[in-house]
Amino acid sequence: MDFTPSARSAKYRDKVAEFIATEVAPTEADYLRTLHQAEDPWVVLPLVDELKAKARERGLWNFFLPKSYSEATGEGAGLSNVDYAPLAERMGRHVLGPEVFNCNAPDTGNAEVLIHYGSEQQRQRWLRPLLDGEIRSAFCMTEPEVASSDATNMAATVVPDGDDVVLNGRKWFSTGIGHPRCEFVIFMGLTDPDAHRHQRHTMVLVPKDTPGVSVERMLPVFGFYDEPYGHGEVTFDNVRVPRENVIAGLGKGFEIAQGRLGPGRIHHCMRFIGLAERALELAITRAMDRTAFGKPLVNLGGNRERIARARIAINQARLQVLHTAWLLDTHGPFGALSELSQIKASVPGMAEQVIDMAIQLHGGGGLTNDFPLAGAYAGARSLRMADGPDEVHLGVISRIELAPYKERAERS
Template structure:
């Protein structure tokens, strides 16, 4: 493969980088101050006003919905072309929404674009792509091992012209956003069907009777406002049957189709996060002195910085290769590499951020730097979209099968 950016990707990359450095990074202080003050007040979370201003500017600049490969709704970039843009967005926690490329809205939009009816797209996809609303994804459950999605206990039972939802979900990202207008709920529809044909995805407007947000969950002490991760119960929630996406029993296949590009996006944003952590670490290591010497010259810190540089560059090439496979050979060929990067990149980001925290001393543990929140994000992504162990098990299974096939071929010669 050719790792060079296409002219189209290079143009967008330069524009996104410029917008990030000139508009988004300078606005972070105001964004943090708003969220900090909001924590002291009762009531629902609010969105810092600077977010809407930045979104309007990004849309006016044509830096909008960059993740969608469908040219009818965005620039039509391939996964490999979008990947470096996602890396730039990873430098700041507010950048993804500013460019309308925020998870889980990206995955939900792709689900609606590829599997939704015209009515579903008109009602939910159009305002989502316009950045007027946000959404959440409700799949993980507290009562079962959600690393095995086929064990979910929540139900989506079709009864005549209705679908009835019951169950408890948690870690539903985006649930706390004041503009969250719908949830994508996944539940068991037919327990007697084939293992991967038992589940359905259902569109649930927020405020539907029977839907109750029980609490918002902190990640290592950080609530990730104004998005958040919620625990929500569904009690005899009744919706029209046409709220089911793609028809009953198609939920698992739809879920799998949204995971491939989503994992690339997560990994590339984490590489951007690691790059920023390394930048902060280098700045601290050269500006701070202890025992009469810069921190860079103490305790093996130069080696730590060098290893971080190597690890980030390795991760980037690994993810770009997976993105290229996804674009050129399809999900089946990319299955193993996608699991490889999903296991490797969050661990790398955790290590780099941890090194940066250590160089900052106690300051790295506070909210005076973005490092504590960055570590919470990186650590959470060792679990989100499948824990490390699930991905490693898949990589091992594919490798053992390939080695066995190779051995059989050699024995036949």
């Protein structure tokens, strides 16, 4: 097991780091200030398109694409999960990082769904402009009326009707729905309540402007709306789309979800290690620059130990994510079920604690938008529920851990 970046990965890592240092980091504060002061913040500022054009021109584009797809099509960088990890970590340090390289969620996960499960027609219509950065997308799975931690509770429906399917239901926390370039959503709903519990649901591609699709409101997360992407509550009222928009076939929703969520979870964790690294850097800089009671903050109240423990926690998390990435590369998602749940349960919590420590060292300023820490904390805390709450992942881990003991007891 060797986590040394390949030559290809190291080359792109350095190029990404340089681009972020020279093009993204110097413009981020002005970008956020302009966006938040705009009368309508649900817009794409010119800077974003300028940065994306520069990144694509330099070949820094679509790094997330599966290695097999890159090798077959010549698109992307042809990186394994282990190779992608250091790039995603650097992107995660800044709000605009994933966006400018066309590696932002939920588009990455939706693109992988189309790559692995979409028809040729679906890929041409939706995947092609997504990979070109021309459009954006959203994923509609979570529902407000049921405990969505158990996806089999899903009440929204996908009902076949001749050459069409008809969708009804209410979704929320549909990430990306507020973006002005969001052109389609992937909707998951119940098709056959009498089928096996993992063969009841269906995923459908739905153009956002289809009659009956209504964005009711954008949802704040600790007061942050995450413009211009956002997390929306969306209703589907007798939404009719062609049956050809069904992905992979009726009843395939859970199969697709398992294939989609594995890479999505690890990509989130890669980025949040970068966010935790940036928070630690900000904390150390603040603690060394500020003085209280005649001493630098770094020498007060156990702050050195807090910094040391943050370094240990980040390094542990990075190694755990790399191990999971290696398992995905060598054994596929079903060979890393426990490990994917482990990082999903541990990495956001680690980032949350490191960011919280950094906020404390910034005093009142850490609670404001003068620093990126409050928004980072909201993101880390919310990720502990996105893609499944901690408790669900702990349940998966314990079930896998206990299985051999249960089998042994049954044999004896």
